[in-house]
Amino acid sequence: MMVKLTSSSLSLKLSTLLLLHLPSTLLLSPSLIPFSCLLLLLLHFPYSLNRNRKHKRNRLKRIISSTASGMGSDDDDDDMDVDQANIAGSSSRKRKRGNRGGGGKMMELFEGLVRQVMQKQAAMQRSFLEALEKREQERLDREEAWKRQEMARLAREHEVMSQERAASASRDAAIISLIQKITGHTIQLPPSLSSQPPPPYQPPPAVTKRVAEPPLSTAQSQSQQPIMAIPQQQILPPPPPSHPHPHQPEQKQQQQQPQPQQQEMVMSSEQSSLPSSSRWPKAEILALINLRSGMEPRYQDNVPKGLLWEEISTSMKRMGYNRNAKRCKEKWENINKYYKKVKESNKKRPQDAKTCPYFHRLDLLYRNKVLGSGGGSSTSGLPQDQKQSPVTAMKPPQEGLVNVQQTHGSASSEEEEPIEESPQGTEKPEDLVMRELIQQQQQLQQQESMIDEDEKSAAFEIAFQSPANRGGNGHTEPPFLTMVQ
Template sequence: IKRSSEKKKRISEAQRKTKMKEFVDSHIMNLMETQEAWMEKVLKTIEHKEQEMMIREEEWRKREAARLDEEYRFWASERAWVEARDTALMETLQEFTKKELKLLIPKELMARKIQHNKNKEDDETEIPNNNTNQSNGWPEPEISSLIQLRSSMEPRFQENGYSEEGLWEEIAAKMACLGYDWSAVKCKDIWDNIGIYYNKTLMECNKKENSRNSYYFQLLDSCHGPGHC
C-alpha cells in the first residue's frame, strides 16, 4: 500500500509539472504572438507615416515648382515690358533730338561752316583744353553740337528749379544720340574751355580784328548775340 501511494504521488507530481510546463509554454506563445502583432502594427504605422510624408513632400515640390515657374514668367514679362519701354523712350528721345537740332542749326551757320572749312587757319581754330594735350582741338561737328545744345538750354541753366548736374547729363545723352561718346563732366569741361576762348577773343578783338573770323567765335557770337567789340 505504501509503495502504491508513493507511485501515485510520483505520477501526480509528473502530471503537475507537465501541466505547469504546458501552461508556461502557452503563455509564452501568447506573449510572442502579441509581440509579433504589435511589431507588425508598429511597422505598418511607420510605413504609413513615411508614405504620407513622401506624398506631402511631393505635393510641396510641385507647388514650389509651379510658384517658381509663375514667378519666372512674371519677371520675364516685367523685363520685356521694361525693355520695350526703354526702347520706345530712346527712339522718342532720338527723334526729339534730331528735330531739335534741325531747328537749332540755321542755314547761315551751315554756310559759315562750309566757308570756314575752306579758309580756316590753324591758329584761329584751336580751342584751349586744360585737360588734354591735343594740339589740334576737338572735331568741329562735336564742338558745334555741344555749343548749340548748351546754348539752347541756357534758360534752364538760369532757372533755380533745375539741377546743373542733371542738365549736363541731359546734354551728354543728346550728344550720345548724335554719336558722340561724351560724359557730362567732359561736356562741362569743354564748354568751360570754350567760354575761356570766347572771352579771351572778345578781349583781344581790338588787337586782332580778324580773330572774329574763327568758326567757333562766329558760332558762339550767333548764339549769344552780337559781340561787344
C-alpha cells in the first residue's frame, strides 16, 4: 500500500516534470533519451498495479528493488534490470532482502535525476541566450561600422564636388576675363548662374548621371555651367575670307575644330570607308553646306566657280566623303532648290525634319546673307521675312549671345524670328555646330580689325573647343573650358 501511494505520487511528479521539461530536454540533449525512456516506463506502472493488484504487488516490489539496486551502479542498464526482474522469478528469495527502504532511495534518485535534467536545461538555455545576445551585438557592431563608412564616403564625395566646383568657377573667371579682354565687351552673366551658390549637397546618382551624359567631354562635364555659351559666341574663329590660299581655311578649320570634325569623321567613317552612295548622308550634306558657306566670301568676285567646287570636292574627300565637284555642285543646287521650293509653298514640314535636317541651316545662312545672291541660289524666291539688310545680318556679339542663349533652352523672343521650324529641344549637335560656325564667321568680320593674332588664335581655340560637346537638347553642359586644361 505504501508502495502504491509512493508510486502514484512519484508518477504525478514525474509526469508534471516531463510535461514541463521533457520535450526540450529531448530536443536539446540526445544523451538524455535513455533516461527519459525510463521515466516513461515508470509512468506506466500505476496502471499495471491497478489491473493486477494481488498478483503483481510482489512483482512490483521486486522490480523496484532490483531497479534501485541496479541504477545505483549503472544507469544504462535500467531496461535490462526490469526484464531481469520479470524473468528471474526463481531467485525471489535473494531479492527480498534487498527490497527494504527502496522507495526512499528511488525518490532521492529521481529527484537527483530531475535536478540534473533541469540544471542541464538551464545551462543550455543560458548558453543559447548568450549566443543570441552575442550575435545581436555583432550585428549591431557591423551596422554601426557600415554607417560610419557610408558617412565617410558621402563626406568625401561632397568634398570632391566642392573642389571641382571651385576649380570650375576659377576657370570660368579666368576665361571670362580673357574674353572680356579680347572682345572689349563686358559680359553680363545670368544672375542665376553667376551668383548661384553651390548647392549644399547633391545626391551622387544625379551627379554621375550628368557626368556620363556628354560623350566627348570628360573633365569639364562637372562644371555644368551654361555660362560657357557666352564666351563661345563672343569669341570668333577666324576663317579669313580673303585668304590668298584657298585650301588653308579648311585645313585650319579641321585642325582647330577638333571635336565637331571628330564627330563628323566618326559619323562619316563608316560611310566613307565605302564609295559614297547616291544618297547623301546627313553628315555629308552638312559638311557640304559648311564648306560651301565657308567659301562663299572668297568666291564672290570673278573667281571661276569650277575652282570653288574643285576645292570643295577636295575638302570633302579630306573629310572622307568621296564626291566629285560636279556632284557637289549638283547637290548644292538641289538642296537650295528644294529649300526654296518648300519655303515658297509654305508647306507644313514635319517638325523633326528628318529628311531635310539642313533646312534650318540654310535658313540661317540666307537670313544672315552668308548665302546672298550667289552660291548657286538666289534670294528671289525667299519669303520676305527672310530677306534682311546686311545690317541685321551682321549682328553684334550681343545678339549672338542672345542667339546662343536661345540655343541652350532659355526662352527669349527677342530674335527676329525663330531660327527654324524645329524646336530648340530637337536640335542636334551638328546643327549647333553649324550655327556657331556661321555666327562666328559673321562676328569675325567685325572683330578682325581689333583682335591681334595671338588673341585671335586663343579665341579661336576657345571657341572651337566646345561646340560638339554642347549636346542637342540644351541639357548637356557646354564644356568649353577644355582650353584651360
